[in-house]
Amino acid sequence: MAPTDDPSVPPLRRRGARMRSAVLAATVDVLTEHGLAGTTVGAVARAAGVHETSVYRRWGTREKLILEALAEQLDTAVPLPDTGDLRSDLVGYFGTLASLLATPQGEALLRLSAERDSGLPDHRLAYWTDRLDRGAVMVRRAVDRGELPPGTDPALVIEAVSGPLFTRALISGAPLDEVFATRLVDLVLDGARAVKPGA
């Protein structure tokens, strides 16, 4: 059951959540069809069947709307595992991310999240800091379980595995799959000095 159908949530909140989902989904549709430049608040409002003013009231700017839509799309496509074992969590998470980035849709999603909108303040850093923080939860849990030393920098671990995946998708065009993601996870967890031959 979707949270918006929960009868304990007051009708107004429920309508707000449904409006939010509809607008974010419409934003992704418009982005996919018309690209970043063609994604205006007007086009999104028409596609979602809501008033333009409602969109501005909720999101303030076009760019905040677009980044929230991209974040929601990425976070839904790449769920955060919680298996109780760090390696399994990371292999699951980054394996899914690698497979997503290997698709034209996933690459386009990444490309849009990396694009700087000239003439507007650069919101990319806030967006990517949020995505990093989300992934870092897996590492933080492992520190709490005693799997990693207390001084671990969770965001650094996530950057070390995700950076090469993003680089292959956007910069080098090298192939991306779950095997590559798994090899990166093992390298970052165990270190080059310890990684076993063929691992």
Next chain:
Amino acid sequence: MAPTDDPSVPPLRRRGARMRSAVLAATVDVLTEHGLAGTTVGAVARAAGVHETSVYRRWGTREKLILEALAEQLDTAVPLPDTGDLRSDLVGYFGTLASLLATPQGEALLRLSAERDSGLPDHRLAYWTDRLDRGAVMVRRAVDRGELPPGTDPALVIEAVSGPLFTRALISGAPLDEVFATRLVDLVLDGARAVKPGA
């Protein structure tokens, strides 16, 4: 003394090497001023003071010329250390790379190397495979010295450190410096399971 001034090199070869340097330097100049789209073989030939046909004879296509110029520029700006110690080599190499990518020139250089020229075959992979192979020499030497296990994948080690640097430069816009590069090198060499608090 530049190799082209070596009196043991026959005059024709010397002229060839000088022509090559002049054309590659002119290509970087034209790229910096006019971007990828404005960098035609004609513009480069005019800037270098050579015939357009000489450029085509040597490089075949505009894209091969541009990628060779970018590679030469990047490899000159980021020399390959050989200190006899892998950590020192990697910290030196990636510290320099991080500092370069933090400059507008370095970011532009990376952006150009990542750009796909629509309508032309994708040469990015060959370019990036060459750059990876160059960095992997440091890791290969360490394997030969017994610093790393024989089964080490040298390119994977280089990708794990360079990927997060490229990602900060092109995708997230997060700050880049030698401290970040050093922390990545330590993580990739020792592994998250072993990295000391505060390292």
